[in-house]
Amino acid sequence: xxxxxxxxxxxxxxxxxxxxxxxxxxxxxxxxxxxxxxxxxxxxxxxxxxxxxxxxxxxxxxxxxxxxxxxxxxxxxxxxxxxxxxxxxxxxxxxxxxxxxxxxxxxxxxxxxxxxxxxxxxxxxxxxxxxxxxxxxxxxxx
Numbered sequence: 001x002x003x004x005x006x007x008x009x010x011x012x013x014x015x016x017x018x019x020x021x022x023x024x025x026x027x028x029x030x031x032x033x034x035x036x037x038x039x040x041x042x043x044x045x046x047x048x049x050x051x052x053x054x055x056x057x058x059x060x061x062x063x064x065x066x067x068x069x070x071x072x073x074x075x076x077x078x079x080x081x082x083x084x085x086x087x088x089x090x091x092x093x094x095x096x097x098x099x100x101x102x103x104x105x106x107x108x109x110x111x112x113x114x115x116x117x118x119x120x121x122x123x124x125x126x127x128x129x130x131x132x133x134x135x136x137x138x139x140x141x142x
Contacts, residue, residue, distance in 0.1 A: 050063075
C-alpha cells in the first residue's frame with residue numbers, strides 16, 4: 001500500500017494526522033480499523049451467499065468476469081478453442097517485439113561513446129557532443 005512512499009513521507013503524513021485529529025487520533029484509527037473489518041466481513045458474507053446460490057465453491061478472486069467465465073462457464077476444450085486463433089498472432093507479436101528490442105540494444109551499444117571499440121559515424125559538434133538528429137517536417141513529406 002505504501003510502496004511508493006519513503007519513511008519521511010510516511011512520517012509527514014502521521015504528523016499531519018496528529019495535527020488534524022489531535023487527541024482523537026486513537027479513536028479515528030480504531031474507527032478506520034473497525035470499518036475495514038466490517039468491509040471484509042461483508043465481502044466474505046457476499047461470497048458465501050453467492051457460493052450457496054450458485055451451488056459451487058467460489059472465491060473472491062473468482063468474481064472477476066474473466067475468471068468467472070473461465071472457471072464456471074467454459075470447459076478446458078472451449079477455452080483452448082477460443083485461445084487457438086489468437087495464439088499465432090501473440091507468438092508473431094512476441095517475436096517482433098523481441099527483435100525490435102534486440103535491434104534497439106545494438107543501436108544503443110553502437111551509439112554509446114563509452115563502449116569499447118565503438119565509434120559514431122558522422123560529424124561531431126564542437127565540444128565533443130553529437131548533433132541532435134533533425135526531425136522531419138511537413139515540408140519533407142511534400
